[in-house]
Amino acid sequence: MSGSRKTTKSKKRRQTIGLLIDNVYGVGGYTPAVWTAVAEAAREQDANLICFAGGTLGHSPFNEFVSQANLLYDLVTPESVDGLIVCGNTLNAFLTPEETQAFCDRYHNIPAVSVGLMLRDMPDVLVDNDKGLRDAVTHLIQHHGYRRIAFIRGPEDHEEAEIRYGAYTQTLAEHGVPLDPDLVAPGDFLPATGAAAIRLLLDERKTDFEAVVAANDNMALGAMEALQARGMRAPYDVAVVGFDDTEEARAATPSLTTVRQPTREVGRVAVETLLALLAGEPVPERVTLPTELVVRQSCGCLAPGVAQAAVEPVVAAGGTLKSVLAAQRESILSEMVQAVGTSPVAQEEVASWSAQLLDAFAADLQKEREAPDSFLQTLDGVLRQATEQGSNVTSWHGAVSVVGQHLLR
Numbered sequence: 001m002s003g004s005r006k007t008t009k010s011k012k013r014r015q016t017i018g019l020l021i022d023n024v025y026g027v028g029g030y031t032p033a034v035w036t037a038v039a040e041a042a043r044e045q046d047a048n049l050i051c052f053a054g055g056t057l058g059h060s061p062f063n064e065f066v067s068q069a070n071l072l073y074d075l076v077t078p079e080s081v082d083g084l085i086v087c088g089n090t091l092n093a094f095l096t097p098e099e100t101q102a103f104c105d106r107y108h109n110i111p112a113v114s115v116g117l118m119l120r121d122m123p124d125v126l127v128d129n130d131k132g133l134r135d136a137v138t139h140l141i142q143h144h145g146y147r148r149i150a151f152i153r154g155p156e157d158h159e160e161a162e163i164r165y166g167a168y169t170q171t172l173a174e175h176g177v178p179l180d181p182d183l184v185a186p187g188d189f190l191p192a193t194g195a196a197a198i199r200l201l202l203d204e205r206k207t208d209f210e211a212v213v214a215a216n217d218n219m220a221l222g223a224m225e226a227l228q229a230r231g232m233r234a235p236y237d238v239a240v241v242g243f244d245d246t247e248e249a250r251a252a253t254p255s256l257t258t259v260r261q262p263t264r265e266v267g268r269v270a271v272e273t274l275l276a277l278l279a280g281e282p283v284p285e286r287v288t289l290p291t292e293l294v295v296r297q298s299c300g301c302l303a304p305g306v307a308q309a310a311v312e313p314v315v316a317a318g319g320t321l322k323s324v325l326a327a328q329r330e331s332i333l334s335e336m337v338q339a340v341g342t343s344p345v346a347q348e349e350v351a352s353w354s355a356q357l358l359d360a361f362a363a364d365l366q367k368e369r370e371a372p373d374s375f376l377q378t379l380d381g382v383l384r385q386a387t388e389q390g391s392n393v394t395s396w397h398g399a400v401s402v403v404g405q406h407l408l409r
Helices: 030-044 066-075 097-105 129-142 159-174 191-204 217-229 247-251 263-278 304-311 321-340 347-366 374-388 393-407
Strands: 016-021 048-053 083-086 112-115 124-127 149-152 211-214 239-241 258-260 286-289 292-294
Touching: 016 030, 016 263, 030 048, 030 263, 048 066, 083 263, 112 263, 124 129, 124 263, 129 149, 129 159, 129 211, 129 239, 129 258, 129 292, 149 159, 149 191, 149 217, 191 211, 191 217, 211 217, 217 239, 217 247, 263 286, 321 347, 321 393, 347 374, 347 393, 374 393
Parallel strands: 016 048, 016 083, 083 112, 112 124, 124 286, 149 211, 211 239
Antiparallel strands: 258 292
């Protein structure tokens, strides 16, 4: 790539990479995941890494001290680093694109790579935000039949947020679903604005919706928590979908359907591109990495492993199905209860639900019921009751696995 940025061709010493990023605190968020990925890639490439976690640029309405943290970015000089990775999509929530570019221009004499944001004179490492969000909205429309789909936007001047919002409006149009402006709420990628969006939609606009898609996982989880506080359970009352696939999304109850960003690959490509740039090698102007829709419980789907166990061709292990059930029923039920583990639900009720699941599973295998998906219907009912009583839905996947271990091979 040609440009005005100076390159350094030293091969006799370890290169020092600077990472400009909003923050690295917390567990399981997008920015810590990017930081971890860049750190791992730098280690693999035998490069030093200095992280400048100076907060979002400009004035934040949520943190009056963020401008003081921005002073950390003044420490970046050609003497302190050989090259920069600018995680621009985490820095510019409160700036216009022009202001973000002006900030980055101060580092014009340092070779740099941009992550998540197209910047002048820098190679870009991006993800396919458009396809990821399209896949999420299409899933809600085609698989679940939803048409009243709300959307929580990111910052209006944020490049990735605008791409995701554009994908939402275009996908609705492609499926003949009218865009209702009352179903679109503002946001800024923070959990609090996910909750604020629910208040806006339900209390002020008094809209009805079947699903809500948020421009990132933080806002989706904030929205889901706000819904639960109102006694509205995802996915039974409202389906919820996010974007990023953070650790919090995977650990949530119910687990969050989301679009996975390949953060490990983003970190690797960014480091490799920068080191190639420093070595004077040609690099692509832009690399766009694929995203992936990850279907979990919050949209109304079963976990893939549970769904597969319910529908795949099966054979009873260790004899006929009836003989296995006759010999092992009590031990299977005991293991199912143990798999659920500690729960606010009474043990007697857990045992009753386990028996319902086991009987429905066996009935489907034996084709004793007219409905071929009686197990799935029973599981849906159990999960609904478990959610209403505060039980961890994920623990019931273990109970289903116990059934498969005993009855399938």
